[in-house]
Amino acid sequence: MARIPGDVVHYKILPRLPYKSLSRFECVCKNWHHLISHDIVFAHEQSRHGSPISFGCVYQHKQSINFAPIDVPGELNVRITSPSFFSLPNGTERIRITAAVNGLLLLFLQRKRDEQNDSMRSINHQDAVGEFHYVWNFVTKEGHFIPEDDHRSWFVGLAFDPSITPACYRLVHLAQQRKGLREEFSFEIYSSRTRKWTMSDHKIMIPEGKRIPWDVFCGGRIIYWNCSPYALWFEVDKDVAGCTLLPEAEDLGPQHALGVTNDGLLTSTRFSKNDTITIWTMSEDGAWVKKFYLENVPTVSSFNLFEPLPFTGGDGIYMEMFSSSLWKRILACYNTNTQETTMISEMMGHWPPSKCLHIDYNRIARLGSLGVTED
Incomplete structure (x- = not known):
């Protein structure tokens, strides 16, 4: 044989x-x-x-990171326990998740300013108000301080694809400069290998836009920024930048989220004031195609307020739901076939609201153990 x-x-x-x-x-x-x-x-x-892999959502509550797993029937769902933040600096007051990409979390931290922390700020190049980024691998529990170099921290995205660069991640900061009635955007790139920020040669000029703080989507190798009525993007491995006009761009506002399906299609989700959800997917020729238009989405029990998460494909639309009377929030899913909304799990905390991000935790259990170095 x-x-x-x-x-x-x-x-x-x-x-x-x-x-x-x-x-x-x-x-x-x-x-x-x-x-x-x-x-x-x-x-x-x-x-x-x-x-196909199982997934869940990661979100923050006060000074901790929590997970809401979503089990897929018939699959071996890998459980990742809540991480320990012993490696974070003392005095940390606030944590904000900026991105979750292939087992790495990009966190924006704020901590008290006091004399005991002055030496650590000097060593890690943190700014005077004690705000800085921190990249953390929540499988290996290893973290890295990011030298801010006087960057505005609200518009930084994370790019990490271990299938291409297994031991290196990059951060990209979107800088904005007004030039007449137009806006010029440039890109500053941080590499974990060099631990330095460098300026890309690419610049994008668009009519007057509006950057939405924290509205950054990271799709592995490509980072997107919501600059209504455009979405700016930067692909780190190819060093290519560009922009695309968002669908229904005349009135997007902050209630807009970019996502990507499992097969790599870009998606756009808009949540209107009248509780209407509209979801588009981008075709191969770059045109937006309306996939769902939903009115009067049913809620769960007394949870009468909701906000959809970025659409990742399939028949389910995931969202955070809030109850002002119970002072609680849950992760729920609306099934477009059955037109029913079901509760997945309760989420700790209600205020201040946190950014809730999808994660493939079976994939992270495997890729996250590969390690990321700062050499």
Whole structure:
């Protein structure tokens, strides 16, 4: 009989199997156990070609990061426990999640300014008011301070794709300068390898726009900024920048969110004041196609206020729902086929509201263990 080469079995066949099968095959032999659990090349191939993965949402509550898992029936759902923030500096008062990309969290931290922290601020190049970015791997529990270099911190995005650059991430800061009736946008890039900020040669000139603080979407290698009526984007690996006109751009406002489907299609979600949700997807030729137009979305029990999350494909539209009487909030899902809204889990805290982001936590359990260095 013809013998299948070992590298074909290890890196072309096994990575395409579902998680439930891989969990059993880890027990075949020590070689397969190490391959499935620790091999970097296998992890990259499995993340690219593996079976559909489970996901959830990550959000913050006071000084902690919490997870709301969404189980997929029939899949082996990997559980990631809530991380410990012992590595964060003393005196941290506020945490804000800016991005969650392939196992890395980009956090914006604020802490008290006192004499005991002066030396640490000097070492980590933090600014005078104690505000800085912190990139944290919540599987390995390793964190890195980011030298701000006098940047405005509200418009920074994170790009990280371990299948291309497994040990390096980049931050991109969107800088704005008014020139007459137009706005010029430039891009400053931070690399974890050099620990330095550099200015890109690319500049985007558009009619007067409006940057929305914190409204930054990170899709692996591409970072998007909501600059209504445009979305600006920067692809770090190819060093390419551009902009696209948002759908229904005449009245988007801050209630607008960009997302991406599992097959890489850009999505746009708009939430109107009359509780109307409109979702577009971008076609291959760059045109926006209206996918859903929903009026009077049913709520859950006494949770009468809601805000949709970025659309990631499928039949479910995920949203945060709030109850002013109970002072609670939940993660819920509206099914476009059954037209029913179901509660997934209760979320700690109600005010101040936090940014809730999708994460593929089965993927993170595998890719997050690869480690990211600051060498």
